[in-house]
Amino acid sequence: MFYLLKGYPLEFVQPNRLILSSGAVAWEVFLPLRTFERLKSQNPSPEITLFVAVMLVKEEFIQVFGFESKEEREFFLKLNKLSRVGPVLALNILSYYTPEDIKWIVLERRTHDLAKVPGIGQKKAEKLILEIKGLFERLTKKGKTLPEPVVDLLSEAKECLISLGFSARVAEEVLLKVYTEGDSLEEILKKALKELAPFPCPAER
Numbered sequence: 001m002f003y004l005l006k007g008y009p010l011e012f013v014q015p016n017r018l019i020l021s022s023g024a025v026a027w028e029v030f031l032p033l034r035t036f037e038r039l040k041s042q043n044p045s046p047e048i049t050l051f052v053a054v055m056l057v058k059e060e061f062i063q064v065f066g067f068e069s070k071e072e073r074e075f076f077l078k079l080n081k082l083s084r085v086g087p088v089l090a091l092n093i094l095s096y097y098t099p100e101d102i103k104w105i106v107l108e109r110r111t112h113d114l115a116k117v118p119g120i121g122q123k124k125a126e127k128l129i130l131e132i133k134g135l136f137e138r139l140t141k142k143g144k145t146l147p148e149p150v151v152d153l154l155s156e157a158k159e160c161l162i163s164l165g166f167s168a169r170v171a172e173e174v175l176l177k178v179y180t181e182g183d184s185l186e187e188i189l190k191k192a193l194k195e196l197a198p199f200p201c202p203a204e205r
Contacts, residue, residue: 002054005029005066009045012036016095018066020050029066033095053077055087065091075099075135082131089119104172106133108155154179157188166196 007022016036020027029050031039039048050066051073057063065087067073072094079090096117097105105113106129114125154175161171171192178191 002052002064004049005052005064006047006049008047009039012040016091020048020066027064029064030091031066032072032091035066035068053080053087055080057087063087067094071099075102078135079132082128084124084128084131089117092117092119100169102132104155104158104168105129107151150179153183153185153188157185157192160185160189161192161196170196 005020005022005027007020007027009018010021010026011019013019016031016033018029018031018036018039020029029052031050039045050068051070052067053065053073053076055063055065065076067076076087076090076094079085079093080087085093093102093114097113102114104110109129111122111125111129114120114128115122120128154172157175158168158171161175162168174192174195175188178195179188183191
């Protein structure tokens, strides 16, 4: 099984195909759109390392899929094992969202966000949410699993922070850091804003 490729880009072919020179061989590698656009924007193109997975597509073609991190590759392989997801759809999902993004989409049951991915409608998104949920452990704090009501509370608090201009990632990290058992929405927001006080005002960034 191929695991890693290191080489120099020869050509970027829209929408997401990279021709990568590695030694005496040129590889055709399919990338998430986010990765494709980022690598394409680098000029001159440096040597890159991709974690790869080789898949049989439609029981006919062998294709190589490349990712910038081991975690993204592993999540791609997990998605591919789901009954309603093949390698092409798995790559589409990772073109729109990181594994961390998908975790929150699933935990917050945001089917409308998952339905934005090409090849996924609203009905399919509802079914996929249930399947993908099994790929993630619930949110944890200090090794302890947080119950659904707490996840819902943190999700509501996160939306409040996002509405104030903070990024979703910053909001998630701070909320998990400051939450203590029994906090109300008002209490957790007060603690989060106190923690975020050293940050510049979002409007000033």
